[in-house]
Amino acid sequence: MNDASGPPSELPDHSSGSANDAGIGLAPEAHLLHIVGRMAHLGAWSLSLPRRELIWGASALRIFEAPEHHAPSVEALLDFVAPVHRDRVAEALQRCIEWGDTLDEQYRALTVTGREVWVHTLAEAVRDEQGHIVRVDGVCKDITEQKLAEVALQESEARFRSLVEGVERVSVQGYDSARRVIFWNKASERLYGYTREEAIGQQLEDLIIPPEMRELVIEGTRQWLEAGVVSVPAEELVLRHKNGSPVPVYSSHTMQRSASGEAQLYCVDVDLSERVQAEALRHQLEGQLREAQKLEAMGTMVGGIAHDFNNVLGAILANVMLAREALPADHLAQSHLGLIAKGGQRARSMVQQILAFSRRQAQELRVVNLQKQVQESLALLQAGLPPQVALGLKQGDPSLCVLADPAQLQQVLMNLCTNAQQALPAGGGRVELSLERVRLRSSPHEPGPDLPDGDYALLTVADNGCGMDAKTRLRIFEPFFTTKPTGQGTGLGLSVVHGIVLAHRGAITVHSVPGAGTRFQIYLPLVDAVADPSSEWGALQAASGQEQGLHIVYVDDDEVLRLTVESLLRRVGYRVTLCSSADQALAEVMVPGAGIALLVTDYNMPGRNGLELAQMLSQLRPLLPVLLSSGYFSDEMHAQALRLGVRGLLHKERLLEELVDKVREVLQTAA
Numbered sequence: 001m002n003d004a005s006g007p008p009s010e011l012p013d014h015s016s017g018s019a020n021d022a023g024i025g026l027a028p029e030a031h032l033l034h035i036v037g038r039m040a041h042l043g044a045w046s047l048s049l050p051r052r053e054l055i056w057g058a059s060a061l062r063i064f065e066a067p068e069h070h071a072p073s074v075e076a077l078l079d080f081v082a083p084v085h086r087d088r089v090a091e092a093l094q095r096c097i098e099w100g101d102t103l104d105e106q107y108r109a110l111t112v113t114g115r116e117v118w119v120h121t122l123a124e125a126v127r128d129e130q131g132h133i134v135r136v137d138g139v140c141k142d143i144t145e146q147k148l149a150e151v152a153l154q155e156s157e158a159r160f161r162s163l164v165e166g167v168e169r170v171s172v173q174g175y176d177s178a179r180r181v182i183f184w185n186k187a188s189e190r191l192y193g194y195t196r197e198e199a200i201g202q203q204l205e206d207l208i209i210p211p212e213m214r215e216l217v218i219e220g221t222r223q224w225l226e227a228g229v230v231s232v233p234a235e236e237l238v239l240r241h242k243n244g245s246p247v248p249v250y251s252s253h254t255m256q257r258s259a260s261g262e263a264q265l266y267c268v269d270v271d272l273s274e275r276v277q278a279e280a281l282r283h284q285l286e287g288q289l290r291e292a293q294k295l296e297a298m299g300t301m302v303g304g305i306a307h308d309f310n311n312v313l314g315a316i317l318a319n320v321m322l323a324r325e326a327l328p329a330d331h332l333a334q335s336h337l338g339l340i341a342k343g344g345q346r347a348r349s350m351v352q353q354i355l356a357f358s359r360r361q362a363q364e365l366r367v368v369n370l371q372k373q374v375q376e377s378l379a380l381l382q383a384g385l386p387p388q389v390a391l392g393l394k395q396g397d398p399s400l401c402v403l404a405d406p407a408q409l410q411q412v413l414m415n416l417c418t419n420a421q422q423a424l425p426a427g428g429g430r431v432e433l434s435l436e437r438v439r440l441r442s443s444p445h446e447p448g449p450d451l452p453d454g455d456y457a458l459l460t461v462a463d464n465g466c467g468m469d470a471k472t473r474l475r476i477f478e479p480f481f482t483t484k485p486t487g488q489g490t491g492l493g494l495s496v497v498h499g500i501v502l503a504h505r506g507a508i509t510v511h512s513v514p515g516a517g518t519r520f521q522i523y524l525p526l527v528d529a530v531a532d533p534s535s536e537w538g539a540l541q542a543a544s545g546q547e548q549g550l551h552i553v554y555v556d557d558d559e560v561l562r563l564t565v566e567s568l569l570r571r572v573g574y575r576v577t578l579c580s581s582a583d584q585a586l587a588e589v590m591v592p593g594a595g596i597a598l599l600v601t602d603y604n605m606p607g608r609n610g611l612e613l614a615q616m617l618s619q620l621r622p623l624l625p626v627l628l629s630s631g632y633f634s635d636e637m638h639a640q641a642l643r644l645g646v647r648g649l650l651h652k653e654r655l656l657e658e659l660v661d662k663v664r665e666v667l668q669t670a671a
């Protein structure tokens with residue numbers, strides 16, 4: 001209860017000056033208050049109004065770090081208040097003085113030493129018996145520590161909030177005890193598609209919970225909220241986006257209490273969609289890799305089989321040819337043999353296609369006269385064409401020579417012409433080839449084939465068939481791409497053509513108009529013409545008289561090949577000794593007076609292989625020329641053969657076609 005009898009007893013009587021720190025000279029009641037003030041960091045002051053006289057207690061002086069006996073004026077009292085709060089405090093004091101309102105203010109203040117402190121002041125007006133306000137008594141408390149802690153807490157809360165708000169890819173949602181959304185951060189907007197405005201106030205189960213989880217979630221969260229604890233560990237869940245799509249998340253939950261003690265559930269969901277997508281992609285790639293490995297293994301296997309088939313077919317064809325020669329032209333069996341030869345050739349071209357595709361066919365580059373090559377291929381093709389199809393070389397150039405593998409060139413022509421013919425309508429049509437010389441100069445205005453500048457042979461194969469649309473045209477060089485019915489198209493033809501042309505440092509382009517026809521153009525780099533090499537089957541002409549009767553040893557463990565080679569060589573006048581192993585050949589060679597002019601050996605044989613045989617011969621018979629044949633030549637085999645002085649390498653696939661030529665070549669240089 002205030003009364004107007006005098007200032008509060010902790011304060012010194014105005015007449016006796018301010019209290020000292022120890023409280024010496026105070027009445028017992030005033031002394032107790034003095035102790036309370038010190039303990040609670042409370043300071044007291046009293047403003048006597050008529051005189052506007054201000055009295056400070058010792059604790060108040062301590063709060064403001066003022067020296068003992070400091071006695072500021074009323075105006076100076078307000079100077080302690082920091083400028084930002086000064087007007088507010090001055091107004092409150094004025095209301096207290098004039099109207100008797102209680103002053104209850106917290107403000108920042110500056111101590112005498114200039115330090116900033118927070119002060120809470122509570123002051124009340126004291127009236128005299130007539131009700132006039134005669135004094136204001138106040139208590140002030142240093143609340144700096146409390147204020148700083150509050151500010152720190154606010155800052156930390158703000159920081160935490162902005163962290164949770166802004167964190168990317170981690171959705172944080174808060175739900176009240178009725179599972180209504182009370183918090184929804186940015187990541188939640190992105191992850192689930194609902195804006196904060198849309199989400200706040202909605203039920204958890206209506207927003208992101210898929211229908212099948214609804215009951216479970218309602219029951220589970222109800223139990224957690226009742227118990228105040230979450231009873232499941234973090235787990236991977238598939239929740240639901242606003243658009244209904246699944247959202248894979250790693251979800252953890254925690255309970256909080258609001259200021260009023262209400263349980264709140266917070267969910268923290270980490271977006272797993274990238275991981276899930278990456279896993280799906282990995283799965284897909286693994287599948288593709290497995291497919292690719294399977295295809296590669298199949299390719300190797302098919303290549304191996306095709307290789308053996310090719311050799312078998314070579315032997316059949318050579319023997320058919322020998323048989324036809326041995327029989328009179330009008331013999332009944334001639335037409336049957338002719339059919340066998342035709343079938344065999346078709347089979348062989350198919351097998352060679354597979355070989356080229358599985359890259360097992362060796363590329364043997366030599367100078368090839370293109371016109372001759374085209375004419376040879378056309379002759380082969382024309383034989384099997386129906387009469388309503390016109391196939392021919394419209395324009396030629398006999399001077400064009402390219403560095404090429406003749407067998408592969410033939411394959412290119414066969415594939416292109418077969419496709420062209422198949423594109424013709426049932427009533428027939430035209431397939432025209434032309435050969436010309438072109439000079440390529442890169443020009444930004446004229447898009448041409450992607451080739452270095454230079455002189456090229458341009459081979460065109462044009463038909464007036466069905467043509468192709470743009471979609472088909474884009475894919476024709478892909479392996480296994482075909483528009484033909486199963487059994488008619490393999491989709492390998494053009495990919496083989498493409499591979500061969502590129503391997504010859506050339507380029508292929510295609511122009512096609514649906515319904516009007518197609519034109520393939522092949523560019524091959526030109527080389528200077530040299531002596532025209534004889535064509536492959538042309539090698540089966542009689543050898544020149546000089547080498548007639550020379551003795552040749554042929555070594556191979558394959559009996560069919562041995563016998564076929566014997567016939568081919570005998571046919572052109574050589575004497576032949578056949579051996580089935582290296583050891584047998586060595587024995588043969590060492591027979592005194594055997595007079596052997598050349599030894600041809602296969603590489604792959606049981607016991608000593610062809611190179612080992614060549615090595616022994618290089619010591620025992622260093623002057624005897626040796627030819628080596630093999631289905632495959634590694635770089636190492638090449639190098640070793642060179643070291644041992646082997647005179648030539650024969651690819652087994654074309655052994656029968658090339659043998660006679662090669663034998664003659666070696667014998668001529670040896671002679």
Ligand code: ADP
Nearest residue numbers: 419420423476482483484489490491493494518
């Ligand atoms: P395949 O002939 O076994 O289908 P290719 O690789 O040789 O395989 O050809 C692929 C596809 O290209 C063919 O199925 C066909 O649709 C198209 N094509 C090739 N040449 C021609 C052409 N001259 N005229 C029209 N379409 C062609």
